[in-house]
Amino acid sequence: MIGWMIDEEHIEPDDDPTIGLKSGKAKASRESGGWVPWTEEDMAKYRARWPLGTEARLMFDILHYTHLRLGDASRFGSAHLQRTLKTMMVKVATEKSKGHTTATVPVHRDFAVSLAAARNAGILGTGEVFTGKLVKGEIVPMNKKAWAAKFKKFARLAGVNEPKENCHGVRKARAEVAAYSECTEAQMMAMFGWRDHKMPALYIAKANRDKLAISGMEKIETYDQMENIADLAMPTDQNRIVTFESNWRKKP
Secondary structure: OHHHHHHOOOOOHHHOOOOOOOOOHHHHHHHOOOOOOOOHHHHHHHHHHOOOOOHHHHHHHHHHHHOOOHHHHOOOOHHHEEEEOOEEEEEEEOOOOOOOOEEEEEOOHHHHHHHHHHHHOOOOOOOOOOOOEEEOOEEEOOOHHHHHHHHHHHHHHOOOOOOOOOHHHHHHHHHHHHHHOOOOHHHHHHHHOOOOOHHHHHHHHHHHHHHHHHHHHHHHHHHHHHHHHHHHHOOOOOOOOOOOHHHHHHOO
């Protein structure tokens, strides 16, 4: 009910009285395989609806290009951009690890373009966070559930309506891309802030299965094509007797 009231703008996301309350939803999500990754079609819809220089696009690009979890994406700001080895990096001590693990992601060139567009449009926060709640002309942090609710609303308006396609679905989609791009476990752990090798191993194993299936089918198609060529090479005259040279020589 509260979710509906927020969606219909009867109350502000920050006024959600259910923040902090737990339910069986998380358990149900785990049992059903977790959050659903966004598809390329979902992302295309979202970008078509929300161009560069809009708050909605900035929120998506933060999730998409930093790979951060909701709790870290909602507090992402200029303090998390650092230059290392002449490369601008996103460095965030993750909320889930209680600050013990740092997600490290080089700034994607398209993300740099998105940040510049947001700055030119006057919507990029200059204080603690890049995105949040506008208060007296200043963008201030908002709690992560409110941030997620705002993002989900933008997603629905873009036609991305699957109930489980949320902030974490964008992160999962990027993890799949990393695995298909042949990133190593260590590389993925650095970029996604994972501490357990099992997480990247799951994505890499799935990508490897798909790649093996594709390469296997290519071999089957090659074999089938060879059979087709062999069929075409055979004479079409059913009355014609084919005698190989080796057999001809054996005749008296």
